[in-house]
Amino acid sequence: MAPIYIFQYLIISLCVQAFGVFVYIVYYTDFLLPTQVLESKVYDYIIVGSGTAGSLIAHRLATETNYTFVVIEAGGASNPLYEIPILGPMLHGSPYDWQYETIPQENACLAMEGNKCKLTQGKIFGGSAKLNNMIHIRGNISHYVNWFHGAHSESYIRQQFDFIEDNIIQLNKLRFTSQLSDYILEAAKELGYEELNNEYKIGFGKPLVSQINGKRWATSDNVKQKHVLINTVVEKLLFKKNRCYGIQLVNKKLFARKGVILSAGAFNSPKILQLSGVGPAKLLQSLEIQLVQELPVGKNLQDHIGTGLDLVLFNYSLSINAFNFFNALHVYNYFSQGKGPLTTTGCEVVGFVSTKSDTQPDIELMVLPVGISADRGSHLRNILRINDEVWNNYFAKLFDKHASTILALILHTKSKGEVYIKSKNPYIPPLIDPKYFTDGEDVKILVTAVKMIKEFIQTEKMKSFGAYLNEIPFPGCEGHKFFSDSYLECYIRHLTLSVFHPIGTCSMGLPDNKNSVVDTSFKVIGLDNLYVVDASVLPTLPSSNINAAIAMMASVFFDSQIKRKNIGQCHKRQRCFINYLSKDMCLKGDILLHCV
Numbered sequence: 001m002a003p004i005y006i007f008q009y010l011i012i013s014l015c016v017q018a019f020g021v022f023v024y025i026v027y028y029t030d031f032l033l034p035t036q037v038l039e040s041k042v043y044d045y046i047i048v049g050s051g052t053a054g055s056l057i058a059h060r061l062a063t064e065t066n067y068t069f070v071v072i073e074a075g076g077a078s079n080p081l082y083e084i085p086i087l088g089p090m091l092h093g094s095p096y097d098w099q100y101e102t103i104p105q106e107n108a109c110l111a112m113e114g115n116k117c118k119l120t121q122g123k124i125f126g127g128s129a130k131l132n133n134m135i136h137i138r139g140n141i142s143h144y145v146n147w148f149h150g151a152h153s154e155s156y157i158r159q160q161f162d163f164i165e166d167n168i169i170q171l172n173k174l175r176f177t178s179q180l181s182d183y184i185l186e187a188a189k190e191l192g193y194e195e196l197n198n199e200y201k202i203g204f205g206k207p208l209v210s211q212i213n214g215k216r217w218a219t220s221d222n223v224k225q226k227h228v229l230i231n232t233v234v235e236k237l238l239f240k241k242n243r244c245y246g247i248q249l250v251n252k253k254l255f256a257r258k259g260v261i262l263s264a265g266a267f268n269s270p271k272i273l274q275l276s277g278v279g280p281a282k283l284l285q286s287l288e289i290q291l292v293q294e295l296p297v298g299k300n301l302q303d304h305i306g307t308g309l310d311l312v313l314f315n316y317s318l319s320i321n322a323f324n325f326f327n328a329l330h331v332y333n334y335f336s337q338g339k340g341p342l343t344t345t346g347c348e349v350v351g352f353v354s355t356k357s358d359t360q361p362d363i364e365l366m367v368l369p370v371g372i373s374a375d376r377g378s379h380l381r382n383i384l385r386i387n388d389e390v391w392n393n394y395f396a397k398l399f400d401k402h403a404s405t406i407l408a409l410i411l412h413t414k415s416k417g418e419v420y421i422k423s424k425n426p427y428i429p430p431l432i433d434p435k436y437f438t439d440g441e442d443v444k445i446l447v448t449a450v451k452m453i454k455e456f457i458q459t460e461k462m463k464s465f466g467a468y469l470n471e472i473p474f475p476g477c478e479g480h481k482f483f484s485d486s487y488l489e490c491y492i493r494h495l496t497l498s499v500f501h502p503i504g505t506c507s508m509g510l511p512d513n514k515n516s517v518v519d520t521s522f523k524v525i526g527l528d529n530l531y532v533v534d535a536s537v538l539p540t541l542p543s544s545n546i547n548a549a550i551a552m553m554a555s556v557f558f559d560s561q562i563k564r565k566n567i568g569q570c571h572k573r574q575r576c577f578i579n580y581l582s583k584d585m586c587l588k589g590d591i592l593l594h595c596v
C-alpha cells in the first residue's frame, strides 16, 4: 500500500474506532440507567419488537384506541448521532445489530470469509429502519392483493398506503445527491428509460426517503417511551392449550388479554415461535421442545440479492468521500439546516429494468456514489466480511481510482432458504441458510443484469463524464474470459450481496396451503390470540425495497383486526338489524361491532 493510503487508512480507522467506542459507551450506560417500571403485568396487547411494523401498530393503538399495550424491544434506545443518515453503516456490526450471518454457502458468498454473508438487522428501538437506507417505494401493489386471497381489494391496499404516507410516515426528497446521480439519469435517458414518478414501472429516478429535515426517521419516532420496554429480550411465548396468553421475559411473565403481536423481524419472529413450540415437528423434537402447533415456521426464506460493488470507476472524485464525515462545513450544514452530504442515504438513484425486455421489471438497480474501497478498508470491508485475498487483489487496487457502485438486485429470487434454531437457549443465534443461488435461474438473470450495468457505463453520457468499467479480474475467477457468461457467473457467486430484505419465514396464506404460517388475518394458524406482523409474513418479495410494504401490512393488520373491533360495541340484548354475522358480531357499514 502506498504511504498516502496507509495514512488515510489510519485517519479513517481512528475515527471509526472513536465512533465505535462512543457507541459502546452509549450502549452500556443505557444499562446503568434505572430500569423502567411497568405499570402492569396485564395488557390488552403485547407487541414483541419495535421495528417498522411493531412501532406502526403501537402508534395506531395509542392514537386510535383505548386499549392498553406494551412494546418489548431487545435493543437499546437510539441516539441523535445515530440518526445522521451518513452514519447508518457505522451501526452495522455494532451492539445495535443482531450480527447474524448465513451458514457457509456452497454456491454464493465465496468472496467472504468462510463463505458466510453478513445479515444485518437492527437491534435497537426502531428496528432495522434505524440502520437502513431509508428508501421508500411501494412496489407493484397488485402483487400484494394476491397475499390476501380476496380478503382485501387493490383499492383497499392503496388506501392503506395513502393513509400511512399522509398521516404516519415522514417522507422527503433526497436533500443531497452527488454528481453521479445526474450522470446516471442522463445515461438512463440515453438508453430510452423513462423517469420514475409515483407509479411503479420500468425506469429510473431519485427515490423518496424516510427523513425529516434531513434526519433519519423511523416509525418508532411516533411511539412514546412510556409504552416501550427496551433492552428486554422476549424469550418465548406462553400457551394454555391453543391460546397464547403471554410472554416470558428473563425474570418475569407478562400477560395479554386480547393478543400477542410478534413483530420481531424475519429472523427473530420464527425463532421465537420455534422456541415456543410452534414450528416443524422434526426440528422441535430434535431439541426436545414440546410441540404446541406444527407449522412450516422458518421455511420459505427469500431475500433480495445482487452484486456489482465498485464496478464503475472514475478518474476523479464525485464530490462525496469518506472525508465528508469530518468536514466542519458539512457538519454545520447538517445541524443548522438538515442539508449537505451528511444527509446522504447511501443510495441516490434507483432503477427498475427487465432482463427479458418485458414490461415487468425483474431487476432493481441501486446507485451508490461510493464504493467499499472508499474508506480504505477500515469499516465497510469488515461489515461485509470480504476475505483477504479478494480485498488485497481487487478492492485495495482501487485506492487510486474513484469507485462507485450500480448494485443489481434480483426482485423475485427463486432460491428459497430457511432459518431454524439450533438450541433451546433463546440467547443463541438461529442458523440461517438462505441457499442463495441454488436455483440457476437467479444466476442467469443476474448475469444479464451485470451486462446491463456495463452497457450503462459505456453510454456516451457516462463515457463523457469519465466513467469506465473496472476491468480487474475478480480473484477466483481469473480462469474465465473476462466478462464472459461463465466469468460473470463466477463473479456473482463470489461477490454475493444481500440488501437485507429477508421475508417469508412466517408466510401468510390460506390455512390449507403447506407454506402458510398465518392466515389472511395475520393470525397464526391453529392458535388463538397470536399474530405475526412484520417482514416474515410477506409470502413473496415485493418488486422494490420492502419497508413500505411492511408498514402497509402493519396498517392493514391494525385496521382490519384491531380498529374495527374497538370502534363500537353492541349489547347482546341490543339487536343488530343491519348486518348480522354471528351471535356476537355484526357489521354496521364497514364497522365490525363486537357484542358483549
Ligand SMILES: Cc1cc2nc3c(=O)[nH]c(=O)nc-3n(C[C@H](O)[C@H](O)[C@H](O)COP(=O)(O)OP(=O)(O)OC[C@H]3O[C@@H](n4cnc5c(N)ncnc54)[C@H](O)[C@@H]3O)c2cc1C
Pocket: 048, 049, 050, 051, 052, 053, 054, 072, 073, 074, 075, 120, 121, 122, 123, 124, 125, 126, 127, 128, 129, 131, 132, 133, 134, 135, 136, 137, 232, 233, 234, 235, 263, 264, 265, 266, 268, 269, 272, 499, 500, 501, 502, 533, 534, 535, 536, 545, 546, 547, 548, 550
Ligand atoms: C442495512 C439495511 C438497509 C435497508 N435498506 C432499506 C431501504 O433503503 N428501503 C427499504 O424499503 N428497506 C430497507 N431495508 C429493509 C427494511 O428496513 C426492513 O425490512 C424492515 O425495517 C423490517 O421491519 P420489521 O418490522 O419486519 O422488523 P425490524 O424493523 O427488524 O424490527 C424487529 C425488532 O424486533 C426486535 N426483536 C427481535 N427479537 C426480539 C426479542 N426476542 N425480544 C424483543 N425484541 C426483539 C429487534 O431488536 C427489532 O427492533 C434495509 C434493511 C437493512 C438491515
Ligand SMILES: *[C@@H]1O[C@H](CO)[C@@H](O)[C@H](O)[C@H]1NC(C)=O
Pocket: 064, 065, 066, 566, 567
Ligand atoms: C376512549 O375513551 C374515551 C373516554 O372513555 C371515549 O370518549 C372515547 O370515545 C374512547 N375512544 C375509542 C376509540 O374507543
Ligand SMILES: *[C@@H]1O[C@H](CO)[C@@H](O)[C@H](O)[C@H]1NC(C)=O
Pocket: 140, 141, 142, 143, 200, 201, 202, 359, 360, 361
Ligand atoms: C404489476 O403486477 C401485475 C400483476 O402481476 C402485472 O400485470 C403488471 O404488469 C405489473 N406491473 C409492473 C410495472 O411490473
Ligand SMILES: *[C@@H]1O[C@H](CO)[C@@H](O)[C@H](O)[C@H]1NC(C)=O
Pocket: 314, 315, 465, 466, 467
Ligand atoms: C481515466 O484513467 C484511465 C486509466 O488510467 C484512462 O485509460 C482513461 O483515459 C482516463 N479517462 C479520463 C476521462 O480521464
